[in-house]
Amino acid sequence: MAVPEPHEWVDEPDPATQQAIDEAREDLAAGRSVICTSDAAFDALLHELSMDPHSKAS
Numbered sequence: 001m002a003v004p005e006p007h008e009w010v011d012e013p014d015p016a017t018q019q020a021i022d023e024a025r026e027d028l029a030a031g032r033s034v035i036c037t038s039d040a041a042f043d044a045l046l047h048e049l050s051m052d053p054h055s056k057a058s
Helices: 015-029 039-050
Strands: none
Touching: 015 039
């Protein structure tokens, strides 16, 4: 049995978290600051930003 890749271990974020991640990526790309309103939001953002977008399952 093959071991799953690390990006396969995590469930997809809920829609609100995914929207926050997408907005944060847009802000970072535009050179703006990103403000996280909770520890959970910050952790989710760090996790998503640390992943290689080309290796994520669609």
